[in-house]
Every structure is written in structure tokens, then in C-alpha cells.
Amino acid sequence: MTLNPSVIDDDNQIVEPQLSGILDRFTPSAIARIFDQAVRLKEAGHDLADFSTGEPDFDTPDHIKEAGKKAIDAGDTKYTALVGTSALKGAIQNKFKRDNDLDYTLDEIIVSSGAKPLLAYAFMTMLDPGDEVVVPAPCWPSHPGAVNLVGGTPVFVHSGIEQDFKITPAQLEAAIGPKTKAVILCSPSNPTGSAYRQDEIRALADVLLRHEHVWILTDDLYEHIVFGNFSFSTIAAVEPRLKDRTLTVNGVSKAYAMTGWRIGFAGGPKRLISGIAKVFSQSFGSSPAMSQAAAVEALEGRQDFLPEYAKAYERRRDIAIDGLADAPGLKCNRPEGAFYLFPWCEGVIGKNTQKGKTIENAVDFVEHLLEDWGVVVVPGEAFEAPGYFRMSIAVSDDTLRKGVGRIVDACKALQ
Numbered sequence: 001m002t003l004n005p006s007v008i009d010d011d012n013q014i015v016e017p018q019l020s021g022i023l024d025r026f027t028p029s030a031i032a033r034i035f036d037q038a039v040r041l042k043e044a045g046h047d048l049a050d051f052s053t054g055e056p057d058f059d060t061p062d063h064i065k066e067a068g069k070k071a072i073d074a075g076d077t078k079y080t081a082l083v084g085t086s087a088l089k090g091a092i093q094n095k096f097k098r099d100n101d102l103d104y105t106l107d108e109i110i111v112s113s114g115a116k117p118l119l120a121y122a123f124m125t126m127l128d129p130g131d132e133v134v135v136p137a138p139c140w141p142s143h144p145g146a147v148n149l150v151g152g153t154p155v156f157v158h159s160g161i162e163q164d165f166k167i168t169p170a171q172l173e174a175a176i177g178p179k180t181k182a183v184i185l186c187s188p189s190n191p192t193g194s195a196y197r198q199d200e201i202r203a204l205a206d207v208l209l210r211h212e213h214v215w216i217l218t219d220d221l222y223e224h225i226v227f228g229n230f231s232f233s234t235i236a237a238v239e240p241r242l243k244d245r246t247l248t249v250n251g252v253s254k255a256y257a258m259t260g261w262r263i264g265f266a267g268g269p270k271r272l273i274s275g276i277a278k279v280f281s282q283s284f285g286s287s288p289a290m291s292q293a294a295a296v297e298a299l300e301g302r303q304d305f306l307p308e309y310a311k312a313y314e315r316r317r318d319i320a321i322d323g324l325a326d327a328p329g330l331k332c333n334r335p336e337g338a339f340y341l342f343p344w345c346e347g348v349i350g351k352n353t354q355k356g357k358t359i360e361n362a363v364d365f366v367e368h369l370l371e372d373w374g375v376v377v378v379p380g381e382a383f384e385a386p387g388y389f390r391m392s393i394a395v396s397d398d399t400l401r402k403g404v405g406r407i408v409d410a411c412k413a414l415q
């Protein structure tokens, strides 16, 4: 950490309290600038096609909302057991069995206020400063972010559109060394939507079996958002010999349109779950009681709307991909799940906008889309993948058609 000279007096004494050096790992980025600009334009009344948000545009289903309301009326407004209510842990246990063929005992399950903080708590439990974590990229920023937060070192393994944004077993093997403490998997992926087939997970599992000192954290938040005949698999079920060192992270945010209820959960070996509970005990005060009751209803109630939601995302994926096929300089794969597209945009680099600005990189292109065309997307730099951008397709068909039309026009207008 470098000290700002203004906080050192003539005798070299520090004259104001310092922030943790960990914060230096989180540098303000072009992305923050783009979001600020998007907010300014929105507030000024511009008609933006906003593809930046990573949450379902569906409302939480009524029966789940009712369960939350009922819980409040019944007085479920206090602390619960730190690691989750017995009712919710039971529902999670049933869910893992029903959906994933995974058997977890209740003390192998933990609930938290969303999957995102759970990732940080999990790495706090697994890592010592300097430990390395293999992170396939493009990646969701909070994956390396959670590693950085606790002093770990993310080791990125890159895969581009030509390999459908999926790492190979050889790449994984090459990335694992003596300092590797954990590997993250995320399928279907935020930001690419790519998902590993069972045979692909099997091949990665074969590599991981050879490295017994490595934890595996699989982020399965998009499990239920898969398209066509794609069948979701998770590594602890594909290779039961890895179950004792795998943390299977999931939640209700994406599948059940419950981002604001803040319920995530995980299944894993007891010593890891007990370790996370120990971290919880000094930093966290149980998840909201009424949200846990709503999550019980989500997991135990009707599930018939899940394929309907997935079908809606699939239709939007196809509308967007068909539209973007007319955009010179862009290339898009056809993701198997989640609600994102991750188009390659290097074909527009070096071209000039009508205002005479040269597009030097994806950030420039994204800024041009925002400022001159009213389209909000996120540059690949945010996901350790320069040369791409992420667009969320969890928007109405109208917004999608309008925004995709603008992107195509923007690409055609570049010289």
C-alpha cells in the first residue's frame, strides 16, 4: 500500500486513519464511468435500451410473495438460527435431492443473505492470504472479487468465443499448482451464458480428482435457466468422489425472480459448512426470516413456471442473436443458458464513429453505444475479457428489438 503524502506530517507520522490495503485491489474502472453516465442520461430523460442489469425482469410469483407476507403476519420478523431455519434447510435438502441427486445432511447445508456474500464467506473459510484460486474467464466480477477480498489471488484461465467460453481440461490442469487452494466453476455462466455439458464436467472432474489439495466452488445460480434440450449438471453429482471438497452454491434469486429477497444457500462437507458458520458467527446475523419463509415456498411450491421463464429467455436469446447477425464487426455464440449474450466486438475496433472518434477497444465501443445510440451494455473488461461486451436479455421483447436494432445501426454507421 502506498501512502498519500498529504497524510504524513513533517516527522513522518501518519496523521489520519488509513483504509485497508485490500481496497487497492478494487480500482475504479471504466465500467463505473459507464454506469454513472447511463444514470445521468436516464435522469435527463433519454430513452435508453438498458441491457446492463443481471436480474430477471419477471416479478416474484404471487404464491411466493404470499408466503413472505404470511410469515410477517405470523411474527416471523426476528433473528432465526444463524445458518438458516430448519424449514428452509429441509427444503434445500429436498431440492438438492430432487433436482441434483445430491444427498446432504442438514448440517451440510447453510443459508445466507444471497449467494454473493456466501462466496466471500466461503473464501474467508477456505483461503489464507496468498492462496491461489483458479477462475475461468470470462467471469462474473464477484468471483475474483470475493477471492481478492480475503487476500487470495485469482488465477484466470481464459477462453474465447472460439471455444464457446469454456475452459478445457488441459487448461485447468496447467493452471493448478502447489499454491492452488480452490477452483471456481460457474455454469450456466454469468457473463456468457455458456454451460458445461455433463461430459465436459466429467472431463474437468478427472483433472480435479488428481489434485486432492484443491477445493471446488461451483456457482449454480442459473441452474434452471437452460435452453432447448440442454440438461444441467453439477460437479458433486457428476463425480461423487469430489463431493467432500465441493461447495455447491445456489439460491433463489435468478430462477425464482427473487433477487431482492436475498436468499442464497450451499451444500458442502460438514467441516467446511461449520467453518463458514464460524465466520458467520462474527460477521453476520442470520438471513431475513420472512425471506426464508418465502424461499421455502419457492423450493417446495409449484415449479411449473420455471420452464416457462426459461422459454421466455430462450425466445429473447434468439431474437437478439438473429438481430445481431446483421451487425458488421460483431460475432455472437448461442449460449445454452442464463440470460446474457457475450458478443465479440473486435471487428469494430479501428473504425471511426460519425463524430470522428476512433474505436480503440470494447470500452470505447460501449461508450459510443451509450452516448450516441442510447444502448447500455457492459464492456468485457469487467469480466476479464477485453474485446467483448455483455448484454442482459432479461428485458421486454420491445426493448430487446429496439436496442438490438440500434446496435446493428451503430455498427453499420461506423466507417
Ligand SMILES: Cc1ncc(COP(=O)(O)O)c(C=O)c1O
Pocket: 054, 113, 114, 115, 116, 117, 140, 186, 189, 190, 219, 221, 251, 252, 253, 259, 262, 263, 264
Ligand atoms: C453467477 C452468479 N452468482 C451469484 C449471483 C448473486 O446471487 P445472489 O442474488 O443470491 O446474491 C449472481 C448475480 O448476478 C450471479 O450472476
